[in-house]
Amino acid sequence: MVKKLEAVIFDYDGTIVDTEKAYFDVMKDLIKVHFDKEIDKEDYIKNVSGTSAEQCKKYITNKYNINDVDYKEFEGHVTKNMYSRLKNMNILPGIEEVFSLLKENGIKIGVASNGNLEHIVDGLKEHNLYNYVDDIVTKYDVERGKPYPDIYLHAAERLGVNIEDCVAVEDSKPGAMAAAASGAYLILQTNEITNYFDFSDVDYKVKDCNLYEVIKGLIR
Numbered sequence: 514m515v516k517k518l519e520a521v522i523f524d525y526d527g528t529i530v531d532t533e534k535a536y537f538d539v540m541k542d543l544i545k546v547h548f549d550k551e552i553d554k555e556d557y558i559k560n561v562s563g564t565s566a567e568q569c570k571k572y573i574t575n576k577y578n579i580n581d582v583d584y585k586e587f588e589g590h591v592t593k594n595m596y597s598r599l600k601n602m603n604i605l606p607g608i609e610e611v612f613s614l615l616k617e618n619g620i621k622i623g624v625a626s627n628g629n630l631e632h633i634v635d636g637l638k639e640h641n642l643y644n645y646v647d648d649i650v651t652k653y654d655v656e657r658g659k660p661y662p663d664i665y666l667h668a669a670e671r672l673g674v675n676i677e678d679c680v681a682v683e684d685s686k687p688g689a690m691a692a693a694a695s696g697a698y699l700i701l702q703t704n705e706i707t708n709y710f711d712f713s714d715v716d717y718k719v720k721d722c723n724l725y726e727v728i729k730g731l732i733r
Contacts, residue, residue, distance in 0.1 A: 515698045518731045519674035520621035520647075521611075522665060522697065525633050526563075527684040529624070530640065531603050532595075533562060533706040539594045540573075547587050550577050558709045563685025565627045565658055599632075604640045605702070607725050612645040614725060618732050621672045623679075624649040625664040627687070648672055660687040665695035680731060682724065686710040689717060700727060 527533035540561075541552045560572045574584050615622055622645055626633055630651050637643035650668040652658030669676040681692035682700050684707045692699045693716040701712060701720040712720070719727055 515678060515680065515731050517678055517733060518620055518680060518728075519678040520623055520669065520672045521615055521680045521682065521728065522623040522625050522668050522672075522692075523682045524563075524684060524688045525624050525626040525628055525636070527605075527704055527707055528682055528688075528702060529604060529608055529642070530636050531605055531704065532599075532636075533684070533704055535595065535598050535602060537562075537706055539591055539598070543587060543590055543594065544573070544577065547583075547590070548577050548579065555709050558706055559686075562706055562710075563627070563659065563687040565652060566629075599636060599639065602636070604642070605704075607723070609640075609642065610725050611728055612642060614729060614732075616645055620732065621647045621674065623647060623668045623672050625668040625681070625691075626650075627652045627658045627664070660690035660694075662691050662695035665692055665697055669695075669697075680728065686712065686715070689715045693717065698731075700724065 523529050544550050544552050561569050570584060573579060612622060624633060624646055628651060630649060633649055634643065637646060648671045650664055650671060652664060655663035655667050657663045665681055666676055669679050676696045679697045680700060681697035682702060683689045683692050684702050684704055689699060689701055689712060699717040701717045702724060703721055
């Protein structure tokens with residue numbers, strides 16, 4: 514149990530905004546269009562979801578025997594398709610209420626993501642959440658991204674709090690591993706994509722809960 518809650522650090526994709534299914538759908542459709550290949554949903558999720566653009570490239574090029582030139586063109590189409598969908602993506606249930614609760618109680622809000630800073634900032638602004646957030650840390654700010662704990666440790670440092678006084682909210686296996694290894698109190702909120710992961714070896718405290726009520730119960 515957290516002795517005194519000082520901050521809540523959220524993953525972004527699939528935790529704040531419902532992007533994970535959109536990413537998968539875009540990848541599935543474009544792999545079919547460009548390479549006439551069918552994507553294995555479970556294999557893709559286990560190898561790509563919650564990782565990084567670099568890992569995605571490695572997986573796709575190896576899995577489908579695609580060269581760097583063709584992948585670069587493919588990646589451009591993925592980016593274009595995702596950008597057109599971003600404005601229509603919903604924030605996940607309860608997120609706005611949780612952000613308001615935290616601000617009302619003087620608890621800091623951080624974002625720790627393997628994603629791109631511009632993508633995160635644009636998404637937070639689109640959903641009027643940007644002004645709630647005290648700091649954003651991405652894998653480009655640390656030596657090692659998720660599943661290593663560096664992002665969470667650096668986020669806590671920049672927020673000026675001890676990681677043991679932080680709650681981490683994650684949806685994917687790499688993110689959950691990073692948060693648990695950092696010493697944060699881990700809440701897992703999976704979705705229809707990340708619920709394919711096996712979390713049995715991850716030290717989470719709560720899974721698939723009413724996030725507002727759980728965090729409210731941690732505030733003293």
